[in-house]
Each structure stands twice: as C-alpha cells, then as structure tokens.
Amino acid sequence: MPRKRTNVSERLGRAEWIEAALGRLAQGGLDEVRVEVLAKELNVTKGSFYWHFRDRSDLLDQLLDSWRDGRLLSLSGQVGDNGEAPDVRLRRILDVYLDRANPRGMAIEMAIRDWARRDLIARKRVREIDAERLRLVTGLFAQLGYETNDASTRALAYYSFIFGQGLLAIPKSSLENGRNRASIAAMLIGK
Amino acid sequence: MPRKRTNVSERLGRAEWIEAALGRLAQGGLDEVRVEVLAKELNVTKGSFYWHFRDRSDLLDQLLDSWRDGRLLSLSGQVGDNGEAPDVRLRRILDVYLDRANPRGMAIEMAIRDWARRDLIARKRVREIDAERLRLVTGLFAQLGYETNDASTRALAYYSFIFGQGLLAIPKSSLENGRNRASIAAMLIGK
C-alpha cells in the first residue's frame, strides 16, 4: 500500500508528470496517456494533476514541447566539429539506430510521428526537429563534397531509411550482419 | 434523419463493417475504431454489430486478415513477368509511393504498423506482407545481377526508404523535383 504524498519533499512537479506521460506514450501510444492512470503510477490522485495542468491537452502540449527541447538540445551537442570525419560520423549515427540502442527513445519518436499524422501541433514539433536533423546531416554530406542539392537529398534518404527500418517487421538479424550493414552505409553515404 | 435498415436489400455483411473500420483506422488510428461510432456511420445500431462479430477484438482480427489478404492479392498480381525490365519496375513502384497516390492505403498501412508495435497479431500480419514484398523486390534486384545477399539487403533499404519517407514531416516538394527523385532512385537501385 503506497503511502500518500503529503510530505513536501516528495511532491511532484510538471517534469515528473511529463516523464510518466512519455513512458505511457512509448508503451501504448497516445491514447494510453491518461491522467488517472498516470496518477496511480505516481502514487497520487488527479487532484495533483489538475493543479499542475489545466487539462489533459495541456499536458500533451507540454510533453511535445519538452520532447522537442530535448531533441534540439541533443542535436546542438553534436554540431561542434568534434574532429571526427563526416563519413565516419554518418556511419556512427547509423549504427546507433541499427543497434536499436535507446528503444524507449525510438518508441516515443514513433508514437509522436504517428500522432503527428492527425494532430497539427504534433506535426509542427516533428517538423521542427526534422528540419534541424536534416540541416545537420546535409552539412555532413556537403562536407563530403556533395553539391547542396544532392547533399540534402542524401540527407533525406538517410533519415528516411533510419526511421523506415524501425517500421519494418523483419528479423533484425539481417541488419546485424556487418557486411550487410557496410553495404547499406556505402549505398547511403556514397563516396 | 436516416431511416432504419429493416429492408433486406440494405442489410449489412461483415465486409461493410470491416470497410468502415478501415476508414476509421486510416483517419484516427486504432483507438478510433469503435463499434458504436461505426454503427452510427452505417446508420445501424450495435445490435447489428454483435450479430456479425463476437466483440470488438473479433472485428479487429478480421480486419487484419482482410488487410493481409488484400495486400497479398495485390502482390500476387505483380509477380508475373509483365515484360517490364526490373529496374524500370523498381522505379515505377517507387514513384507510386513518392507521388502519394492512394493516401488512404498509406494511412491504413501506417496505422497498422503502429499497432503492430504493441500487438502480437498485428505484428504477425505485417511480418507476412513484409516478407512477401521483400521476396518480390529481392527477386527484382537479383535479376539486375545482384548476388543473393546484396539483393535482399537492397530490398530492405528500398522498402525502408519508402515507408520512412512517409514518416518524415517535410515539404513534399523536395521529392517532387524530378532530378532529386532520379538521384534517389539511382542510389537505391544502383546499376
């Protein structure tokens, strides 16, 4: 029997609610983000929720903002020229996704992208980070010598593959094979 | 005021329910497939639904079966060697997706793929059609002279791109440019 949270030190802020909501989103998609369920998960009642948020849609808005901020921050940590060659870097990023490191992050991303098919605000947030990611890898392709137009087309193919691969229901073993992975990288990166 | 459907000629079969369900699925995703809503859409009450289906999950199962059957049928119509060169054919299929012809079909497919992330049966159905599609285009790549392993890796990249591209929130104009499209095709198809 989880005790009540009357103690001040255990009180919640919006951040905890958003974190919990992200968890539900990753697991069950948008419609599984429910305030009473979150409350139970946090050992708290709705009373707390409606103190921190106007309503459910307020939570969802803030969740999207928080997600975008996190993605942008993570990207800004990668813009610096860290001495790594552009093609090495492209291969490394690719590996991260193919290894399915961070499945939670991927699940959240997929859920938000599905959400974005129907919701304007979600779509807006996804557009923001897509634009930023494409800008970054377009830059990397440009550094490899691709002309601007080709570079951005390559970038688009690069990210399309990354997310599309997470959408296919296939034995992942086919992409664990080093040789296959190398040939895909060669194909996407070119020179 | 839509009149009641007591007239025999207007009576429904499972097919109509499944069709309506596919519509809701395309529009709003899995959680928008609700029996009372479908009933209203079909100018009928739940009484009819529970005659044709055991419960909601029964409808969903049949929807998945029906979707798979449709996809498999559509694929089987393309296996025949229609005299088209393999690379031409690959380019044509690619164009169909990039043109976003059949947005409804794409929406359904995306909704089902999202669904498959959490549901075992949905995942199974997606796996079935993925396997079949990959088998088909792997064959095309093989005809182009790729060795078996490379052919199936190319096929995987090909479909990953196709679905990933539908996931990115970008101005579609970037893929309407003929030159960009050609360079992507060249990249994916190779020789």
Add this chain to the structure above:
DNA sequence: TTTTTACAATACTGTAACGTATGGACATCC
C-alpha cells in the same frame, strides 16, 4: 399459411475515463 432464419432495434448494466469543487495538510512568512 405457418414457421424459421437472418438481421436489426431497444433497453439495459458496467466501467473507465475527464473534469470540477472543496476541503485538508504541510511549510513559510509575517
């Protein structure tokens, strides 16, 4: 013509949510 079949309407129960109103507990500030 009666009976049976196939489908649909009606009326109900149960449940899981959302949102609101209000009161209570703990800390902080005067």
Add this chain to the structure above:
DNA sequence: GGATGTCCATACGTTACAGTATTGTAAAAA
C-alpha cells in the same frame, strides 16, 4: 502563532463507450 500559499485527497457529476438480453420484422422455407 496565526495567516497565507502550495500542493494533494476526496467526493462528485458527466460522458462515451463495451457488452448482454430481449424483442421486432422482413424474407425464405416448409
């Protein structure tokens, strides 16, 4: 140490659905 502010619990009203049980009705079969 009383007043105030912050956060949470409780209790309520409402809605939207899933599912069941029962009755109704047009057409086909007997």
